[in-house]
Amino acid sequence: MTLPPLAEWPRRAILSEYFVLILTVAYVLVLWPFIPWLLGQRNVGDILSNMWPLLAIAVGQTFVLVSAGIDLSQTSIMAVTSVIGAMIMTRGLDPVLFSKSPFWGIFLGEQGGPLAGSPAAVPVAILAMLLVGTIIGLGNGACVAFIRMPPFIVTLVSQLLFSAVAIFLTKSENIRHLPDEYLALGQGNLGIVPIAMIITVTLAVTAHVLMSRTAYGRRLYATGNNPVASRVSGVSTTRVIVSVYAISGFCAAIGSILYSARLEMGRPTLGSGQLLDIVGATVIGGVSLAGGKGKVTWTFFGVLFYVVLANTLNLLNLSFFTIDMVKGGVILFAALMDVMRTRAMAARN
Amino acid sequence: METSAIFEFRGISKRFFGIHALKDVSLVLRPGVVLGLVGENGAGKSTLMNIAGGVIPPDEGTMFLQGQLYRPLDPNEASRAGIGFIHQELNLFTNLSIAENIFLESFPRMRGLPFIDRRTLADTTRQLLASLNMDFSPSTKLEALAPGERQLVEIAKALSYESRIIIFDEPTTSLTAKERERLFSLIQRLRGEGKAIVYISHILGDVRALADEVAVLRDGELVANAPVADLRIDRMITLMIGRDFDNIFPAKTSRPGQKTILKVDALSQTGIARNISIEVHAGEVLGVFGLMGSGRTETARMIFGLDEYETGTITVGDSVLPARDPVAAIRGGMAFVTENRREEGLLMNVSISDNLGLVSLAEFSRRFGGIVDRKRLREAVGRIGAELRIKSGSYERLNAKSLSGGNQQKVVIGKWLMTRPRVLIMDEPTRGIDVGAKFEVYTIMNELASQGTGILFISSEVEELMGICDRIVVFSRGEIIRDFPRHEFSQERIMRSAFRQEDAAVLDA
Numbered sequence: 004m005t006l007p008p009l010a011e012w013p014r015r016a017i018l019s020e021y022f023v024l025i026l027t028v029a030y031v032l033v034l035w036p037f038i039p040w041l042l043g044q045r046n047v048g049d050i051l052s053n054m055w056p057l058l059a060i061a062v063g064q065t066f067v068l069v070s071a072g073i074d075l076s077q078t079s080i081m082a083v084t085s086v087i088g089a090m091i092m093t094r095g096l097d098p099v100l101f102s103k104s105p106f107w108g109i110f111l112g113e114q115g116g117p118l119a120g121s122p123a124a125v126p127v128a129i130l131a132m133l134l135v136g137t138i139i140g141l142g143n144g145a146c147v148a149f150i151r152m153p154p155f156i157v158t159l160v161s162q163l164l165f166s167a168v169a170i171f172l173t174k175s176e177n178i179r180h181l182p183d184e185y186l187a188l189g190q191g192n193l194g195i196v197p198i199a200m201i202i203t204v205t206l207a208v209t210a211h212v213l214m215s216r217t218a219y220g221r222r223l224y225a226t227g228n229n230p231v232a233s234r235v236s237g238v239s240t241t242r243v244i245v246s247v248y249a250i251s252g253f254c255a256a257i258g259s260i261l262y263s264a265r266l267e268m269g270r271p272t273l274g275s276g277q278l279l280d281i282v283g284a285t286v287i288g289g290v291s292l293a294g295g296k297g298k299v300t301w302t303f304f305g306v307l308f309y310v311v312l313a314n315t316l317n318l319l320n321l322s323f324f325t326i327d328m329v330k331g332g333v334i335l336f337a338a339l340m341d342v343m344r345t346r347a348m349a350a351r352n
Numbered sequence: 353m354e355t356s357a358i359f360e361f362r363g364i365s366k367r368f369f370g371i372h373a374l375k376d377v378s379l380v381l382r383p384g385v386v387l388g389l390v391g392e393n394g395a396g397k398s399t400l401m402n403i404a405g406g407v408i409p410p411d412e413g414t415m416f417l418q419g420q421l422y423r424p425l426d427p428n429e430a431s432r433a434g435i436g437f438i439h440q441e442l443n444l445f446t447n448l449s450i451a452e453n454i455f456l457e458s459f460p461r462m463r464g465l466p467f468i469d470r471r472t473l474a475d476t477t478r479q480l481l482a483s484l485n486m487d488f489s490p491s492t493k494l495e496a497l498a499p500g501e502r503q504l505v506e507i508a509k510a511l512s513y514e515s516r517i518i519i520f521d522e523p524t525t526s527l528t529a530k531e532r533e534r535l536f537s538l539i540q541r542l543r544g545e546g547k548a549i550v551y552i553s554h555i556l557g558d559v560r561a562l563a564d565e566v567a568v569l570r571d572g573e574l575v576a577n578a579p580v581a582d583l584r585i586d587r588m589i590t591l592m593i594g595r596d597f598d599n600i601f602p603a604k605t606s607r608p609g610q611k612t613i614l615k616v617d618a619l620s621q622t623g624i625a626r627n628i629s630i631e632v633h634a635g636e637v638l639g640v641f642g643l644m645g646s647g648r649t650e651t652a653r654m655i656f657g658l659d660e661y662e663t664g665t666i667t668v669g670d671s672v673l674p675a676r677d678p679v680a681a682i683r684g685g686m687a688f689v690t691e692n693r694r695e696e697g698l699l700m701n702v703s704i705s706d707n708l709g710l711v712s713l714a715e716f717s718r719r720f721g722g723i724v725d726r727k728r729l730r731e732a733v734g735r736i737g738a739e740l741r742i743k744s745g746s747y748e749r750l751n752a753k754s755l756s757g758g759n760q761q762k763v764v765i766g767k768w769l770m771t772r773p774r775v776l777i778m779d780e781p782t783r784g785i786d787v788g789a790k791f792e793v794y795t796i797m798n799e800l801a802s803q804g805t806g807i808l809f810i811s812s813e814v815e816e817l818m819g820i821c822d823r824i825v826v827f828s829r830g831e832i833i834r835d836f837p838r839h840e841f842s843q844e845r846i847m848r849s850a851f852r853q854e855d856a857a858v859l860d861a
Contacts, residue, residue, distance in 0.1 A: 218717040218724055225710055228699040235658065235696050236710045236767065237682040295701055 022344070023288055023304040023337075027311055038318050050314050055203040056189075056261040057277075058306045061285050062210045063254025065302045066247040068285060069214070071227045071294025072147060072154035074248060076161035077281060078274030080139050080255035081262065082169040084132040088260070089178035089269020091128040092185055094119045100176045115180060125185045132256045139165060140252020144245035158248075169271040178269035189264025199261050206257060210250075211299035223247065228295035283330065284309035287337040305337075358383045358548050359404070359422075359435075359517055364413035366399055366572075368754070371745060373399045375572040376413070381517060381548040386539065388563030388580065389552045392592055392758070392786035395569040397552050401519050405437040406430030428457060436510025440522040442502055444494055451477040451490035454509045480508045484538065500531025507538070518542060519550040524558065525784075536562060554786060556585045570594055593788040600787070601819035602795045606802035608636030608822050613806035614686075614775045616655055619664030624650045625830045628664070632775065632806035637797060639817035640810040642827030643850050648810045649691055651827070652777050655808075656688040657681040668775055682711060685774035689764055689781050697764040698752045705733045705747040707763055712770040736766040741792060758789030765796065776800060777808040782816065794820055814843050826850050 019025070035041050060077055067074040090106065093115040101107055110117045118124035139161065146157040191198050214220040225233040226243045234240050255274075263269055288305020290297030312333060316326045359381040366374040374396045381387060389397050403410050406424030415422040417433055424430040430437070444453050451473050460472040477490035484504050494502060503523060510518055520539070524532050539562060543549055553559050559566060559580075566583045568576040568591040576583065576591050583591075614632040619625060625647045632638045642648050653659045655666055657678040666673045668684040681688075690696040699707055709716065709729050716729045733747055740762045744755055752763060761781060768776065778797075782790045797807055797820060811817050817824050818841045826834045826849040834849040836842075 212723070216724060216726075217722040218713040219722050221706060221710070221713055221724065224702060224706070225699055228702050229695075232696050232699055233710075234678060235656075235688060235690055237679050238710070239679060295699075 020289075020301070021304070022340075023301070023308050027304070027308040030308070030315075031311060034315055038315065041315065041318065046314065046318070050310055052197065052199065052265070053314070054306055054310045055197070055199040056258045056265070057280060057284065057310060058303060059203045059206055059261065060255050060258035060281050061302045061306050062207050062299055063251035064281055064285050065290055065297055065299060066210070066214070066223070066250045067154070068282075068290045068292060069223055069227045069294060069297045070244055070247045071230075072244070072247065073158065073282070073292070074140075074143065074251040074255075075155065075158040075278060076139070076143060076165065077251060077255040077258075078276075078278050079162045079165035079169065080136050080252050081259040081274035081277075082271055083139070083165045083172075084136050084256045084259040085263040085269045085273040086169045086172050086178065086271050087135055087269075088128040088132040089116075089181060089263065090172070091116045091118055091131055092124045092182055093178050093180050093269070094182065095180040096178070101174070103174045104172060104176075106172065125182055128185070129260060132260055133253060136252040136254075136256025136259070137249050138252070140249040140255075141245060143252070144248030147248065148241040148244040166271075166275075169273075173269070173271045175271060177271070179267065181263075181267060181269070186264050186267055189261045189266075199265075202257065202261065206254065207299055207303060214299060219243075219246075224295055279330065279334075280309065280313075283334040283337075286334060286341075289337075289341055291341070309333075356382050358418055360416040361400065361404070362414050362416065364400065364403060364410045364415070366396075366403065366408070366411050368399075372572045374403075374410075377569070377572070377574050378413075379567055379574060379577065381550065383516065383546045383548050384543055385565060386543050386549040386551055386563045388559035388566040389550055389569065390554075390556065390559055390566060390588055390592060391569035392788050395592070395786075396572045397569055398521060400569070401437065401521060401550065401552065404430070404517075405435055405519065431457070431510075431513050431515075434514060434516045436507075436513060436515030436518040438503065438506050438510060438518065438520045438523060440525065442499075442506050444502055444506060446495040447493065449491045449493055450481070450488060450497075450505055450508075453494055453505055454480065454512050458512070476512070477508075480512055483511070484508055498528075498531070500527045500534070503527070503531075503535070504538075515547070517548045517550070519552070521552045522554065523551075524553065524555065532558075556588055559588075560585060568592055589787055592786070600791065602791065602798055604820070605798055606635050606637075608801075609634040609804065613669060614655075614808070615665075615667040617665045617667070619651065619654060619661055619666070621650075621654060621659075621661045623830075625654070625661075628832055630808070630825065630832070632808055634774075634804045634806055635801050636823070637801050637807045637809055637821045639821035639824035640808060640827060641812070641814060641817055641824055641846055641850060644812065646827040646850070647830040648827050649779055650830075652688065652779055652808070652810060655681075656686060656777060658688075682771065685771075687711075687768035687771060687773035687776045689768060689776070689778040691779040691783070693760050693764050698760060700753040701751055703748050704737075704742075704744060704750055704752055704755070704763060705730065707752050708733045708736060708747070708767050708770060711767055715771075732770060736770055740766050740769075740796065742766065758785035761785050761789070761793070765793065769796075769800075773805060775806045775808065777810070779810045780812065781809075782811070782813075790816075814846050818843065818846075828852050 284306040288301035357380040361379045406427045460469045613634045616630040619628040654661045824836045
């Protein structure tokens with residue numbers, strides 16, 4: 004299947020790296036007459052605040068996809084880190100809900116968690132969340148790299164395990180009464196710039212530089228393209244593989260920080276159902292599921308498009324089911340376009 | 353169109369990645385004539401035949417089959433039009449039977465019903481096989497056949513379409529001597545039956561023996577088309593590479609030094625190698641000969657650290673290398689050009705410049721953060737590309753996949769040269785590349801040796817080893833059985849060694 008004959012500028016647009024961005028702009032322009040408040044200040048704020056956490060997590064997934072793997076456990080990492088961080092910071096827990104929790108009486112009490120009220124609560128909690136996320140990632144990576152288990156199976160098992168752990172720790176209850184300093188991370192601004200944006204953009208820029216400008220990045224692309232040839236050429240593919248899953252876990256933890264701060268609670272079911280959003284947005288951006296191909300900028304465009312799409316579908320008052328069907332259809336379309344574009348680009352050269 | 357011709361190419365042109373693969377080629381095929389088609393890798397031979405076979409369309413020009421305009425949309429149309437194409441990589445299915453393979457696209461059906469007529473299938477297949485003197489039952493699974501026999505099945509498939517034109521693309525690469533003879537007599541017979549035959553091969557001696565006419569392609573253009581009597585081998589080579597050509601091997605300018613740069617001591621791994629001891633001196637080219645399966649590649653992989661070994665030590669210079677650690681080997685100064693560049697040597701979908709820079713990345717990246725100095729890398733890559741004469745468009749925009757076989761091999765070698773290795777192991781480095789590129793590889797090896805690198809050169813071609821090496825060791829069944837210094841080189845004795853027939857009077861072929 005190849006592209007049909009086209010005039011020059013549509014052809015250039017489709018083959019361009021910014022295709023998804025152009026598509027997003029076109030989509031917004033088409034819908035704007037029907038939903039004028041789409042570009043209103045409030046809605047744009049909504050779109051952006053949805054974008055930052057999703058982008059942070061998708062950046063991590065990008066690393067894993069480029070290595071020719073996949074991380075299905077990111078949402079469970081979000082859940083378990085959300086719960087652990089909240090447990091450390093919380094300033095009050097209802098005994099009726101939490102007395103069955105395994106930590107009740109040891110770390111948790113009616114006054115909240117072990118650092119309740121202390122100024123160290125938020126930094127320690129954040130550190131703990133990042134650490135837990137990274138360690139789970141390292142575990143995933145070790146299984147894939149050393150035991151040579153397929154990434155799909157390893158991360159699926161992690162997903163099941165850690166979702167269950169999160170629920171077990173809180174007996175399915177949400178943890179509230181989190182300190183204001185923490186909530187500011189997800190909801191507050193530094194001047195006019197949301198803190199969530201600062202965090203995510205810093206993460207994304209660092210990730211982009213890592214992937215596109217460093218020796219590590221080249222070794223990552225090599226591993227994703229041909230692990231055998233990479234190994235012969237002296238690339239430590241095991242180190243690369245372990246690192247991408249650790250990065251993915253770390254990014255999932257950052258996403259969890261932002262989401263939990265916005266929701267003002269530690270949720271054992273955080274991220275549930277969002278796996279499609281994460282992987283779908285990355286794939287829409289053009290990152291290949293087969294490995295070796297993808298950039299952080301592409302993920303950015305994919306997430307932007309996805310968030311705009313979800314937002315407009317909501318504004319159009321479509322039912323929950325219709326929205327999911329449309330999302331699925333769009334991802335299918337994106338994958339199809341990717342195949343056609345790859346062929347067209349090869350023919351063009 | 354000439355009355356005697358059955359097929360004509362007129363003004364065919366084709367571009368890939370901006371480079372002309374074929375430029376205004378006009379050629380005629382005649383029934384009962386074998387046309388030898390020769391040229392370097394990338395000269396356009398396969399491209400021209402792929403156009404005739406319906407695999408790719410030409411950008412310009414036309415083709416005529418028996419006087420009619422011929423423009424196949426796909427290989428199926430070409431087959432039905434009577435053009436049989438025996439590819440270098442056979443397009444057969446090992447899990448299916450001979451009959452199923454032959455009639456995959458044209459199963460005889462029962463009258464009116466959508467079921468396969470098994471009896472007609474078996475009978476027709478038996479007839480085809482009989483005409484080729486093949487004694488197999490039509491239901492034999494293809495995986496039970498040797499490569500030479502599989503090739504005959506592919507030929508039977510071409511004949512089942514009553515092809516009038518049969519194209520052979522490098523048919524002898526995986527054949528034994530006996531199978532080759534059988535193929536040649538078959539080609540003579542097909543010629544006698546009035547088929548037009550195209551024979552593409554790098555083995556110029558075979559081309560001269562078989563062909564009635566020879567066409568030479570160079571850089572996409574037809575530079576000669578003459579009766580075979582007018583084109584001796586050296587004339588063919590000169591036309592193929594476009595310059596005068598005295599020798600297949602460059603003159604040796606280096607002499608091996610005293611210092612031992614690679615020492616392999618009592619290397620053993622059950623079932624693979626036994627007590628292998630090798631010493632390579634700085635500036636020495638040590639050849640490794642042996643039959644397929646004698647353990648040469650396996651030994652090289654163990655030396656480099658890709659595979660384990662039970663006992664033995666590997667020393668580069670003064671330091672002993674840990675086992676199973678390619679990174680340590682590379683850091684110690686070792687380099688390994690593997691046997692199959694596609695699977696182990698190159699990242700096909702990655703740019704040429706990234707491929708070239710892959711091993712030596714650490715040299716081009718800053719200590720903190722590992723950020724790559726792209727300018728320095730680009731310069732270094734450009735230098736190596738020029739030194740090795742890698743012919744290509746932009747190194748940064750194009751992938752390794754876009755290069756011809758010979759240029760791909762040069763990229764693999766170039767990648768390792770960028771690390772300035774002390775020891776370079778090369779496993780069949782000239783396999784599947786043309787005469788001109790081979791000469792360039794030999795020249796590179798000579799230069800490296802004169803700069804003090806020790807080279808371990810594994811090859812299955814004795815003449816090649818004799819032309820370049822200072823010494824040749826012979827492997828057989830996992831052991832080194834003989835070591836030939838240069839003044840004792842003899843093709844017959846080295847071959848006999850590999851067969852463990854040192855003292856036998858005559859060698860049975």
